[in-house]
Amino acid sequence: MFFPISGxxxxxxxxxxxxxxxxxxxxxxxxxxxxxxGPALRLVGLDWNFAVGTDLAHIVxxxxxxxxxxxxxxxVDLRLGLVMAVGTIAGAEAGAQLIQVLKRAGNVNLVVxxxxxxxxxxxxxxxxxxxxxxxxxxxxxxxxxxxKGLTAKKDKTAFGHVxxxxxRLKIWPMIALPTSGxxxxxLWVILLVAFVGGVFSGFLGGGAGYIRMxxxxxxxxxxxxxAVGTDLxxxxxxxxxxxxxxxxxxNVDILIALVMHTGAAIGAQIxxxxxxxxxxxxxxxxxxxxxxxxxxxxxxxxxSGHKL
Amino acid sequence: MTKETARTxxxxxxxxxxxxxxxxxxFFLVLHLxxxxxxxLESQHRYVYAGVAILLIIGQAVLLxxxxxxxxxxxxxxxx
Numbered sequence: 001m002f003f004p005i006s007g008x009x010x011x012x013x014x015x016x017x018x019x020x021x022x023x024x025x026x027x028x029x030x031x032x033x034x035x036x037x038g039p040a041l042r043l044v045g046l047d048w049n050f051a052v053g054t055d056l057a058h059i060v061x062x063x064x065x066x067x068x069x070x071x072x073x074x075x076v077d078l079r080l081g082l083v084m085a086v087g088t089i090a091g092a093e094a095g096a097q098l099i100q101v102l103k104r105a106g107n108v109n110l111v112v113x114x115x116x117x118x119x120x121x122x123x124x125x126x127x128x129x130x131x132x133x134x135x136x137x138x139x140x141x142x143x144x145x146x147x148k149g150l151t152a153k154k155d156k157t158a159f160g161h162v163x164x165x166x167x168r169l170k171i172w173p174m175i176a177l178p179t180s181g182x183x184x185x186x187l188w189v190i191l192l193v194a195f196v197g198g199v200f201s202g203f204l205g206g207g208a209g210y211i212r213m214x215x216x217x218x219x220x221x222x223x224x225x226x227a228v229g230t231d232l233x234x235x236x237x238x239x240x241x242x243x244x245x246x247x248x249x250x251n252v253d254i255l256i257a258l259v260m261h262t263g264a265a266i267g268a269q270i271x272x273x274x275x276x277x278x279x280x281x282x283x284x285x286x287x288x289x290x291x292x293x294x295x296x297x298x299x300x301x302x303x304s305g306h307k308l
Numbered sequence: 309m310t311k312e313t314a315r316t317x318x319x320x321x322x323x324x325x326x327x328x329x330x331x332x333x334x335f336f337l338v339l340h341l342x343x344x345x346x347x348x349l350e351s352q353h354r355y356v357y358a359g360v361a362i363l364l365i366i367g368q369a370v371l372l373x374x375x376x377x378x379x380x381x382x383x384x385x386x387x388x
Contacts, residue, residue, distance in 0.1 A: 001335075004347040012335060057365050064369035065376075240362055247358035254346060254361040255339055258368055262331045265372035266324070269380075 006050045006253035019263030027066040027271020030213045030228030032059040034206025035294035053251030056242040062264040067232040069272035075229030077179040084194035085237035091198020120295035131285035133158040155223035155280035163221030180222045224280030323379045
């Protein structure tokens with residue numbers, strides 16, 4: 001199939017399959033999946049600028065489907081999502097500016113690659129340690145049994161004492177997040193977490209769900225299911241902003257995004273529904289390979305010199 | 309394989325087949341016709357194109373979510 005905007009010939013079946021796989025991951029983990037979508041689009045010859053912009057447009061559509069499903073399951077905290085969107089957009093702009101500074105210094109590829117490898121490996125290692133520790137401590141309790149529905153959303157982390165200490169910080173203004181079960185938390189803490197996620201999004205590309213979802217669980221103390229659903233809701237806003245920005249610069253082939261999204265729409269529903277059948281620590285444990293895939297792709301591009 | 313798993317898989321296969329047919333029809337009827345118009349828009353009115361692009365992807369998301377939800381309800385309703 002010929003896509004006139006980007007001038008690319010790509011099989012629609014390939015796009016639908018890629019969309020489907022990323023849809024499942026996005027619905028289940030609350031990530032955009034750009035670490036797979038970007039290289040997958042590059043693999044069939046799409047220019048890097050179109051791969052980034054088109055992927056963002058596809059992420060918007062996929063997140064709408066998955067967030068709607070999560071909302072029906074009671075997994076979206078709208079207040080938290082709206083506040084986080086503000087921080088993310090500001091952070092994404094800061095990250096993009098940082099890239100411009102590095103571009104002028106002439107070592108952008110090496111710095112971004114090394115930072116992303118360190119970040120990806122750290123997230124994976126930390127989540128592996130934490131989720132295994134939590135699962136071990138819960139062995140023999142109800143969460144280790146077959147969980148479904150509300151029981152699965154009762155969440156504990158081995159890092160819970162840190163998030164409780166952060167919630168106790170009294171830095172005005174404080175807001176309540178009743179949907180997430182947080183009595184009070186400083187608005188600045190939420191904005192800071194979102195801002196850091198946004199910086200990584202602008203700096204490393206994609207939606208940075210691999211940073212934001214774990215941060216919401218470990219720093220803000222949001223239950224995993226709520227973090228997944230709220231992250232998806234927040235991605236709709238921040239990725240829409242990114243799509244508009246890239247479309248104006250001529251980096252979005254919306255026809256490719258629409259074709260990819262037909263697969264992602266059904267994948268995202270499957271992923272979102274599947275979260276009901278897993279407890280928080282198990283979702284976090286299953287999340288561990290995702291940043292590793294991202295790290296493997298970056299290491300490959302560094303070693304081979306091919307930019308996927 | 310339990311009876312329930314087998315039924316879920318069968319429902320899912322039917323849903324996927326119907327959804328596949330709808331998507332193929334959608335490719336030819338909608339995306340094919342939109343292609344040239346969007347190409348012109350992208351090359352001549354970039355800001356309008358950006359707005360249309362966002363509206364199209366969100367509109368498609370809402371539409372497909374409704375279609376898949378309807379299919380799931382219809383197929384599960386019949387098999388119960």
